[in-house]
Amino acid sequence: MNATQRRARMRATQRIGALMIATTMTGGIMPAALAAQREDRPVVVASKPFGESYLLAEMFSQLLESRGFKVDRKPGLGATEIAFGALRTDAIDAYPEYTGTGLIAILHDTLPDSVAADPRAVFAHVARRFADLYHVRWLPPLGFQNTYAIAVTRSTASRYHLRTLSDLAREGSHLTAGFTADFIGRNDGLVGLSRVYGLKPRAVRPLAPAVKYQALASGAVDVIDGYSTDGLLARYDLVTLIDDKHFFPPYEAAALVSNRLDREAPGAVAALALLSGRLDERTMRQLNRRVEVDGEDVKKVASDELAALGLTGTPPERGSVQGAPSGQQQSGFLRYLWDRRATIWALTVRHLELVAFALLAAVIIAVPLGLALERTRRIAEPTIGGLGVLQTIPSIALLAFMIPLLGVGVAPALVALWLYALYPIARGTYTGVRDADPDAVAAAEALGTTPTQRLLWVRLPLAAPVIMAGIRTAAVITVGAATLAAFIGAGGLGEPIVAGLALADTRMILSGALPAAVLALAVDGVLAIVERLVAPAHRRKRFWRTRTEGLDRAVTPAV
Amino acid sequence: MPISLAARNVSHRFGNTVALDDVSIDIPAGRATALVGESGSGKTTLLRCFNRLVEPERGQVMVGDEDVRSQSPVSLRRGIGYVQQHGGLLPHWRVLRNVALVPTLQHMPDSTDAALHALELVGLPSAQFGSRFPHELSGGQRQRVALARSIAARPGVILLDEPFGALDAISRAELQESFDNLRRDLTVTTLLVTHDLAEAGRLAEEVVVMRKGRIEQRGSMRDLIHAPATDYVARLIGRARAGLEALRA
Numbered sequence: 001m002n003a004t005q006r007r008a009r010m011r012a013t014q015r016i017g018a019l020m021i022a023t024t025m026t027g028g029i030m031p032a033a034l035a036a037q038r039e040d041r042p043v044v045v046a047s048k049p050f051g052e053s054y055l056l057a058e059m060f061s062q063l064l065e066s067r068g069f070k071v072d073r074k075p076g077l078g079a080t081e082i083a084f085g086a087l088r089t090d091a092i093d094a095y096p097e098y099t100g101t102g103l104i105a106i107l108h109d110t111l112p113d114s115v116a117a118d119p120r121a122v123f124a125h126v127a128r129r130f131a132d133l134y135h136v137r138w139l140p141p142l143g144f145q146n147t148y149a150i151a152v153t154r155s156t157a158s159r160y161h162l163r164t165l166s167d168l169a170r171e172g173s174h175l176t177a178g179f180t181a182d183f184i185g186r187n188d189g190l191v192g193l194s195r196v197y198g199l200k201p202r203a204v205r206p207l208a209p210a211v212k213y214q215a216l217a218s219g220a221v222d223v224i225d226g227y228s229t230d231g232l233l234a235r236y237d238l239v240t241l242i243d244d245k246h247f248f249p250p251y252e253a254a255a256l257v258s259n260r261l262d263r264e265a266p267g268a269v270a271a272l273a274l275l276s277g278r279l280d281e282r283t284m285r286q287l288n289r290r291v292e293v294d295g296e297d298v299k300k301v302a303s304d305e306l307a308a309l310g311l312t313g314t315p316p317e318r319g320s321v322q323g324a325p326s327g328q329q330q331s332g333f334l335r336y337l338w339d340r341r342a343t344i345w346a347l348t349v350r351h352l353e354l355v356a357f358a359l360l361a362a363v364i365i366a367v368p369l370g371l372a373l374e375r376t377r378r379i380a381e382p383t384i385g386g387l388g389v390l391q392t393i394p395s396i397a398l399l400a401f402m403i404p405l406l407g408v409g410v411a412p413a414l415v416a417l418w419l420y421a422l423y424p425i426a427r428g429t430y431t432g433v434r435d436a437d438p439d440a441v442a443a444a445e446a447l448g449t450t451p452t453q454r455l456l457w458v459r460l461p462l463a464a465p466v467i468m469a470g471i472r473t474a475a476v477i478t479v480g481a482a483t484l485a486a487f488i489g490a491g492g493l494g495e496p497i498v499a500g501l502a503l504a505d506t507r508m509i510l511s512g513a514l515p516a517a518v519l520a521l522a523v524d525g526v527l528a529i530v531e532r533l534v535a536p537a538h539r540r541k542r543f544w545r546t547r548t549e550g551l552d553r554a555v556t557p558a559v
Numbered sequence: 560m561p562i563s564l565a566a567r568n569v570s571h572r573f574g575n576t577v578a579l580d581d582v583s584i585d586i587p588a589g590r591a592t593a594l595v596g597e598s599g600s601g602k603t604t605l606l607r608c609f610n611r612l613v614e615p616e617r618g619q620v621m622v623g624d625e626d627v628r629s630q631s632p633v634s635l636r637r638g639i640g641y642v643q644q645h646g647g648l649l650p651h652w653r654v655l656r657n658v659a660l661v662p663t664l665q666h667m668p669d670s671t672d673a674a675l676h677a678l679e680l681v682g683l684p685s686a687q688f689g690s691r692f693p694h695e696l697s698g699g700q701r702q703r704v705a706l707a708r709s710i711a712a713r714p715g716v717i718l719l720d721e722p723f724g725a726l727d728a729i730s731r732a733e734l735q736e737s738f739d740n741l742r743r744d745l746t747v748t749t750l751l752v753t754h755d756l757a758e759a760g761r762l763a764e765e766v767v768v769m770r771k772g773r774i775e776q777r778g779s780m781r782d783l784i785h786a787p788a789t790d791y792v793a794r795l796i797g798r799a800r801a802g803l804e805a806l807r808a
Contacts, residue, residue, distance in 0.1 A: 443647025446612055446718075447661050447708070448637030461651050536651035538692040 042070035043261060043268050046095040046408075046489065048083050049076040050209065050502045051292045052146060052229060052253075052284070056096035058302035060255060060272055066312040067271040074408060076498040078487030079182075080105050081400040082408075084256075088134050091407030092489075093261040094272060098146060100251035102126045102138070104188045111249075119145065119250035135259040139269070140276035141252040144284045148183070148248050149228040149240040150193075156222050157239040164244040168223065169197040177201035178212050178221030188249060189225070196247045209501070229281060231289030232504070253279075278309050292504050336507050337514075344496075348515050351492035354410070354482045355523070358417035359475055366422045367467065370429025371455065380430055387423040395420075395481060399488045413482070413490035420481050421474040428470020432463030461536045468531040475527055479520040483512065493519070561589035561748045562623040562715035564609055569618030570772075571604060578604040579615060580772035586765075588715075591742060591749040593759035595795075596769035602752045605769070606718050609750065610639045622716065637664050640709030640717035640747070644724045646701045648693040654678070654704050655689035661712040670711075677711035678704075680744075682737055699730030706738065716748040723758065735761055756799040768792050 043064050047057035054075050061071045074092055077083040084106055086092040099122050103109055107129055115121045119141075127138040152162055152175075160171040168175070183189035184206055193199050201223065207215055212224045213232045226233055226240075233240060255272045262269055287305055290296045306312040337344065366387075373380035395416060402412035436459040444458050486494030493512040500508030564586040571579040578601045586592045594602035607613040608620045611632040620627045627635055640661075648657050655674050662670030678685045681703040693701055702722060709717050722738075723731045739762055742749050753759050759766045760780035767777040768791075776788035787793035 437650060439643070439645045439647040440649045441647075443641070443643055443705070444649065444660075446610060446636060446641040446643070446647075448633050448635070448664055449660075450633055453664075458649055537653075538651050538694055 042072040043094065043265065044072045044074055044092040046074040046077045046083055046086065046092040048079065048095065049487065049498050050227075051231070051504070052227070052288050053096055054298050054499065054502055055287060055291055055302060056142070056253065056255075058298050059275065059306055060094055060096070062299075062302055062306055063275065063311055064268055064271055066306070067267070069265070069268050069271070074489035076486055076495065076502060077408065077489055078396050078399055082396070082403060082488060085400055085403035086408040086489075087256055087258050088136060089404050089407060090258050090260040091403060091409070093258045093265075093268075094255050096142075096253055097138075097256045098251040098253055099123050099126045099138075099141070100147065100188065100249040102130065102256075103249055105186070106130075107133075113246070116249050117246050119252050122250050123252055123254070130256075137257050137259075137262050137269070139255040139257060139273050141254045142275055142279045143277045144229065144279050144281040145250055145252050146227045146229045146281075146284070147243075147251040148189070149226045149230070149233060150223060150243075151216070151226050151233060151238040151240050152223050153216060154237055154239055162239070162241060164242040165193070165197050165199070165247070166244050168241055169199040172198075172200050173202055175201050175222040176203045176205065176220075177223050178205045178207040178215045179225045180209050180212065181206045183225045192247060196245055213504075229284045229288055231285065231292040234285065234289055235293045253284075274311055275309075278311075279305075295505060298503070333507055333510070337511055340511060344493075344511055344515055347491060347493050347495055347512070348519060350490075351479070351482055351485075351494075351516065351519060354413060354417060354485055354490065354492055355475065355478045355519075358414050358482075359421055359471070359478055361414075361418050362421035362425055362474060363471060366425035367429050369422075370426045370467075371433060371460075373426070373430045374433045374455075374459070375451070377434070380434075384423070384427050384430060387426055390419050391423050395484045396487060399484070403488075408489040410485075410490045413485035413488050413492075416488075417478050417481055417485070421478050424470045424473040424477065425467075426470075428473070429463070429467045432466030432470075433459045435466075436462035464534040464536060465531055465539070468527065468534055472524060472527040472531065475523050476520050479516065479523055483516055560715050561746055563588040563621075564716060564748065564750060565621040566605065566608060567619040567621070569605070569608060569615045569620060571608070571613060571615040571617075577772045579608075579618075582618070582772070582774060584767065584774065584777070586748060586750060588748050589746050590765060591751065591763045592765045592767060593751045593753055593763035594767050594769055595753060595756055595759045597754065599771075600769040601772040602769045603720055604772075606720055606750060606752050609716075609718060610636045610641060637661060637712070638714055638716075640712075640714040642702070642705050642709045642717070642719045642722040644721040646693070646705035648701060648704055648708070650693050653690050653692055654683070654696070655685060657693070657704060658707045658711050660708055661714075665712055667712065673711045673713075674707070677707040680710065680741060681707040683707065697730070698726055699734055702726060702730075702734060703737070706734075706741070710741070710745060710747070713745075714747065716750070717742070719749065719751045721752055721754070724753070724755075738762065756795060757803070768795065 045057050045061045045064070047053035057073070057075055061073055064071050077086060077092070077095070080101060083092070083095050084097070087095060099119070103111070103122060103126050107126065109125070109129065111122065111125060115125065123138070123141060130136045130138060150165060150168065152168075156162065156175075160167070160174065162168055162171065179190055184204060185191070190199075190204065205221055207221070207224070212221075212226070213236055215221050216224045216238070217236050226238075228240065255275070257269055257272065283305075287301055290301045291298055303312065369383075373383055398416050398419065399412060402415060406412040406415060433455070440462070441454060441458055444454050449457065482492050483494030483497055485492045486498045493516040496508045496512035497516075500506065500510075500512065566582055566584050569579050569582045580601075582601070582605060584605075594605060596602045604613050608615050609622060609627065611627050622635065622639070649660075655671070655678070658677050659670045659674035662673040667673055675685045675689070678689065683700065683703055688696070688700070693704065696704065706722070723734050726734065735758060751759070751763060764779065765777060766780055766783055768775040768783070770791055776783060776792045783792060784796055787796055
C-alpha cells in the first residue's frame with residue numbers, strides 16, 4: 001500500500017467515523033426534520049467547460065426533473081480537478097466524465113497494454129479504484145467513446161498519404177501541429193504520442209479549443225487534436241487518423257455520482273442510470289453537431305433526445321425545432337442581446353455583487369494592513385511580497401485548492417477574488433503613506449504630534465489618492481477576474497463566456513464579454529470620481545474653486 | 560518666559576560616523592545663539608538633541624532645569640518652537656490651520672486667536688493669507704508661516720534649522736530682518752543652525768563654530784574675527800570676508 005492509498009484509506013476511515021457520529025446524533029434527535037431537509041436539497045448537476053459535457057449534463061438534469069427531482073445546474077466547472085474535486089467533497093452530485101480521463105488524469109494509473117486496450121476492463125478498473133479511494137460511483141457507461149482524435153484536412157491527408165498515426169509520425173517533420181495546452185502537457189497527449197510513435201512535428205503551437213478548427217481550416221496549422229465526437233470534425237470534413245498502435249486508452253463516457261447522492265437519493269441515481277448504454281457514437285456526434293455547428297439551444301437538443309429515447313414526454317417534430325434557432329441566428333447581435341436582457345442583467349448584478357463584496361473585504365483588510373506595515377517597515381516588503389506571490393498562482397489552481405475547504409459556488413470565488421485584490425490595495429496604502437510629503441511629516445513630528453495624529457492628519461490625507469489608485473486597480477482587476485468565477489459555479493458574466501467558448505458560440509461569448517468590459521469601465525469611472533473626492537484639500541481646490549467662483553459670479557451682482 | 564538650554568558631554572554616532580564628540584554647551588535664556596559649521600560638523604545633530612529628534616548615546620541634555628528625558632518627546636516638543644529649511648507646512652491645511660497646529664495640540668482655548676496674532680507678527684495679514692494653501696504662497700511667505708507656526712503657542716525656546724537656507728537673497732535678507740525684530744520683541748531663547756557665517760553674525764549674539772562633532776570656538780562675532788581660536792576658524796572668517804570684499808569690488 002503506497003502513501004497515497006494509505007492517506008486515502010485514513011481519510012475514508014475518518015469520514016466513515018464522522019458519518020457514524022452524525023447519523024447517531026441526528027438519528028437520535030430529529031430524524032424527521034433531517035429527512036425533509038434531504039429531500040429539499042436539489043441534485044447538483046455539473047459539467048466541464050466543453051460542448052458535449054454541457055449537453056450531457058443538461059440531459060442528466062432534465063431526466064432528473066422529469067422524475068420529480070429538483071436540480072441545481074452548475075455547468076462549465078473549470079477543468080477536471082475542479083469538477084472532480086467538487087464531486088469528491090459532495091459540493092456537486094453528478095457530472096459526465098470519461099474513463100480514460102479518470103484513469104490517467106485522476107488516478108495516474110498505468111495499466112498493462114492488454115487491459116488498457118479493453119474498454120470493459122478499463123471501466124471495471126476505474127470504477128473499482130474510485131469506489132475504494134474516493135467513495136465515488138461510476139454509473140454504467142452511456143454507450144459511446146469520446147477519445148482523442150488527431151485530425152488533418154482531407155487535402156493534407158491525400159498529399160502526404162496519411163491514414164494512421166504512424167503515417168503522421170513519418171511525415172511529422174513537414175507538419176505544424178496546433179494542440180490544446182492540456183494535450184501538449186498530458187501523458188496521454190503529445191508526451192506519450194512522441195514516445196510511442198516517435199512523432200516530432202516541425203512546430204507545435206498551443207491553441208485554445210475554440211479556435212483550433214478555424215486554425216486548421218485556414219491552413220495556419222496542419223494537424224490538431226480533437227475529440228472523436230466533436231461536431232466540428234464533420235463540419236470541416238476532416239480526416240481522423242487511426243491510432244494503429246492503440247496508444248489512447250478508451251474514453252467511455254459515464255455519469256459520475258457523489259457519495260452523498262448515492263446514499264441519500266438512490267432514486268436519483270436510478271434515474272440517471274436510465275441513460276446507460278443509450279447513446280452511441282453516431283448519435284452523440286449528431287447531437288454535438290446540432291449544438292456546436294448549427295447553434296441550437298442545448299436545452300432543446302437535450303429534451304429532443306430524451307424524448308426520442310422515450311425517457312421523457314413525447315418526441316417533438318424535428319423539422320420545426322431545427323428551423324427556429326437557425327432563423328434566430330440570422331437575426332442581429334443586438335436583437336440577441338435584447339432577447340437575453342433579463343439574463344444578462346441578472347448575470348451583471350451577480351458579477352457586480354462578487355466584485356463589490358470581494359473588494360470591500362479586501363479594503364477592510366489591506367488598508368489597515370498597509371498602515372500597520374508603515375509602522376513596522378522591516379517586515380513590510382516581505383509581507384507585501386507575499387501578497388504579490390498570491391497574484392502569481394493561476395486562478396484555476398487557486399479555485400481548485402479551495403474546493404475541499406469551501407466547495408463550489410460563491411464562497412470560493414469570493415475568497416479567490418479577495419486574495420487577488422489584497423496586493424494592489426496593500427501596496428498602494430503602504431507606499432502612499434510611507435512617501436507622503438516627508439517635510440510635512442518631519443515638521444509635524446518636531447512640533448509634537450503623536451504618531452496617530454501624524455497618520456490621521458498628515459499621512460492618510462496626503463496618501464488618499466495613492467490608496468484610491470490601488471483600490472481602483474484592484475477593482476478593475478477584480479471585474480476581469482470575476483469572469484473566472486464561472487469555472488467554479490459562482491455565476492456572473494463569465495458564465496456566457498465559458499459556455500460560449502465551449503459551444504463555439506461567438507454571440508454567447510460576447511454577451512458576457514461586452515457587459516464585463518462596460519462594467520470594468522464603469523467601475524473605473526466611478527472610482528475616478530471617488531479618487532477626486534478624497535484628494536487632499538489643496539489638490540481638490542481647483543475643482544471647487546472654479547465651481548464656487550462660477551457660483552459667485554452668478555449670484556453676486558456686478559458692482 | 561525664555562528657557563535656557565544645556566548639553567553636557569554629549570556624544571552620538573550614526574553607524575560608524577561620529578556626529579557629536581563629547582560636546583558641552585550652555586545657552587543662556589533669552590539669548591540668540593548660532594551653530595555654524597560645514598555639512599557633517601554635527602550642528603544639526605546637536606540642535607535636534609534638544610527636542611529629542613536625536614537621542615544621544617552619551618551625555619545629558621537639559622531644557623530649562625530638566626533633563627529632556629524626564630518628559631515624553633511629544634509633550635517636550637509641544638513646548639519648543641521649530642522651523643526647518645523647507646518649512647514643512649502641511650500642504651492640505653490652510654495657512655491659519657497650519658499656524659494653529661501647536662496651540663491646538665496644547666488644547667489652548669483661543670488657538671485661533673493665537674494663530675491670527677502670530678501671523679500678524681510675521682507680517683502676513685490673516686485676512687489676506689489665512690485662508691490660502693501653502694502652495695499659493697511664495698517661498699519667503701511659506702517660511703514666514705513656518706515661523707508663525709513655531710511661535711504661535713509662545714514657546715520659551717525656538718530651534719531653527721537652516722530656516723532661510725532655501726530662499727533667494729532678497730527674501731532671505733527681508734526675513735532675517737523680520738526675524739531679528741521678532742525674537743527681540745518676544746524675548747525667546749533661539750538656537751539657529753546655519754552654514755552662513757554672515758547670517759550667524761547678523762542674527763545671533765553668540766556664535767558657536769563646530770567641526771567634526773566638536774566645538775572649535777564660541778564667542779561673539781567680534782571675538783571670532785579678532786581672536787580666532789584655531790586655524791580652522793581663521794580660515795572660515797577669511798573665506799567669509801573674501802566673499803564680502805568680492806561683493807564690494
